[in-house]
Amino acid sequence: MVENGNFSKAYPMKGGDGFHSYSNNSSYQREVIDAVKELINEAIVEKLDINIHSLPNKTFKITDMGCSVGPNTFIAIQNIIEAVEKKYQTQFEYQVFFNDHVSNDFNTLFSSIPPNNNYYPMGLPGSFHGRLFPNASLHIMNSSYALQWLSQVPKEVLDKSSPAWNKGKICYTSAGDETLKAYTEQFGKDMDCFLDSRAKEVVPGGLLLLSFPGRLSETPHSQVYSNIAYDLLGSSLMEMAHKGIISEEKVDDFNIPVYFTSPQEVEEAVKRNGCFNIERVVCIPLKKSQSSNSTKAKAVSSHIRAGMESLLKEHFGDEFNLDQLFENFLQKLHENILPLQHGEASTVFLILKRKEVGR
C-alpha cells in the first residue's frame, strides 16, 4: 500500500476567489517567490546535476508541494522551467505535479492554470508528510510557504495532564517551555517524514527547493511577527469566551498547527536524514511595509483570515461568527501596532541536492 500520509490533518487555504480567498491574500508569499527567483535560477544552473540523455522520453518532472490555489504556484513553476531551459538549451517536455491536501480547492486551481503554459499539468492530492510519487521519478521538488504547517497539533499540547498543556492560548509564542518543546519536536518529526519521502522520490543530482516562513536562529519565538499576531488572535478568542459567546474549554483545545523554524533546525533535520547535500541556506528578512498603520493592520487581518478560516470553522463550528472575531482582532492589531512593528520574520530558504545513491 502506498503510504499517503493519511495521518496528516488538512486545513486548506480558503478556495474560490472571494475577498477572503487565498488567491486574493497571498501577495506576501508572492514577494518571497520573487525574492528567491534569482537564487533558484543560480541553483539550477550551477547545482542541478542530472543526465539529461537518460531522461525517460525527454520528460522533465517538477512538483510544487503545498501549492494551494494559485497564482503563486504558477509563478514558481514558470521560474523553475525558465531556469531549466536556460541551463540545458534544449526542448524538454515538462510534467508538473501540483500537490496539496485532498481538501484543497483543486477545481479553482485547475480553472486558473495559465492557458499558454508549456507543460502538462497534473493535480496530486495527498499529504507531503508521506509518499506522493514512485521512486526516483522527480527532478525538481519545490515547496514554498507550506512546511510551517505541522501534520498535527502536538498531542501533549492538548493533554490536560501534561506540562505542555496550552491553556488559554492558541500558539506556543508566550506559552511555557514544555509547550514550545512539544512544537519543536513535532516540527522535527514532520521534517523527518517529509525528507524521507522526498529522498526516495527525487533522482540523484535532483534538487529540493524549500522556503519556510521562519526566523533567524537568534530571534526568540515571541518576537516572530506572525506569532505576535496569533497571540492577539488568541486573546480575541478568549475575550469571546469571557463574554460567553464560545466556551473557554473550546479555546483551550484550539491550537494552531504552525511552527516557525530557524535555518539551524532545518539543517539538523537534513543531517539526520543523510541523503541530501545542503547547497545553500539563505535567510531573507521581511521587508517592513511602508504603508499606514491602518492599512497594515487590515492586511495582517485578512492574510491571517485566509489562512485560518477553515481551521477555525472546523473547530468552532459553522455557526461561529468569524466576522465578529476578526473585527475584534483588527481592533487588537490597531492597539498593538507598535509591538507588531518590532516583530521580525525571515524567509528561510534552502537548496538541497540528492546525493548519489550509495554515497
Add this chain to the structure above:
Amino acid sequence: MVENGNFSKAYPMKGGDGFHSYSNNSSYQREVIDAVKELINEAIVEKLDINIHSLPNKTFKITDMGCSVGPNTFIAIQNIIEAVEKKYQTQFEYQVFFNDHVSNDFNTLFSSIPPNNNYYPMGLPGSFHGRLFPNASLHIMNSSYALQWLSQVPKEVLDKSSPAWNKGKICYTSAGDETLKAYTEQFGKDMDCFLDSRAKEVVPGGLLLLSFPGRLSETPHSQVYSNIAYDLLGSSLMEMAHKGIISEEKVDDFNIPVYFTSPQEVEEAVKRNGCFNIERVVCIPLKKSQSSNSTKAKAVSSHIRAGMESLLKEHFGDEFNLDQLFENFLQKLHENILPLQHGEASTVFLILKRKEVGR
C-alpha cells in the same frame, strides 16, 4: 506550446453526491465496466506487450480518460491493476492519471479515492481530443463511456443557411440526412484527434481500452435507445417553447453533442490513423431491464438529467426550470414506454495495441 485541446467544449457530469449527481446515476455504466472486466483481463494477459525490465523506476502508468467523479473510474482502474499484477506477478509502482475536462468536479473525485488504493493518484484536467501526456509515457489508456461526447456540435447543424440546420430538434435521430452526416463527420474528426494524440502518448505494445455507448452497424440511429429518449426530451423542450416559457429559437440552437457510433466507424478511424492494431472488437447488447415501466421511466429520466443538466443550464440560463422540464419529460417517457422498450443499445468495446514505431 502543449496542445491541450482547448477547442473542445466541456459539459461536465453533475458533480457532488446529490440526488441528480453523476455518482448516484451511473449504475448503467457500472454494468458495462463489469461486462468488459473479463475482456480487459484477457487482453492484458494475452496482448499487452511491454518490456517490464525497461520500465523507468518500475513504474506502470495508467490513465482513465473521461473519468467523471467516480466510483466507476476507481473500479475500472482496480480491474486493470489486478490484471497487470496477475500477468507479471511482480511488484510495480502504479501511477494513475484521472483525466476529465477542467470543469469536472475534481474535488469530489479526489475526496472519494479509495483510501486503501495501491497506486499514486493524479488528476489531469484537459480535453482528450488533444495531447495530455508526454511522448510514449503511458502503458494502458482506458476510456469508458466518454467518447460519445463530441468536441462540439457540428457547425453546420447550427447554421440556418445550411441544409444540415436542425430546426426544432435537439439531436440527429429523426433529423434529415444532412444533419446526420454532419454528426457522423464530426465524430470521425474527433476520433482522429483522439487517436493521433494517444498514438504519441502510449508506448509501443501498450493498450488502448475503449468502450462507447453505441449501436450495431445495422441498427438505424433512430432505433438507438438514448436517441429515442433525446427525441422525447426535444419535444418536451418544444412544448415549453409553444407555451412561451422559452423561445423557439433557443430550442433550435440547442443540440446535444453526443454521437452513438457503430463498431465499423471506429474501426475505420483506427485504420485511418494507422498506428494501432485492432486486437478485439466486441458489441455487448443492452440488457433489457426487468423492472416496472414506471421504475424504468424514472431511471431513464434521472440518468439523462445527470448527464445533461450542465449542458441545459449553460444554454437556457440558470433560471431555467429544470424540474419543470424533467417532469414533462418523465410524462413523455411514460406515454412512450413501448417504443422505448423496442429501442436498442450496444456497448462497443475495442482493444487497440500500439504498433512498434516504424512498423
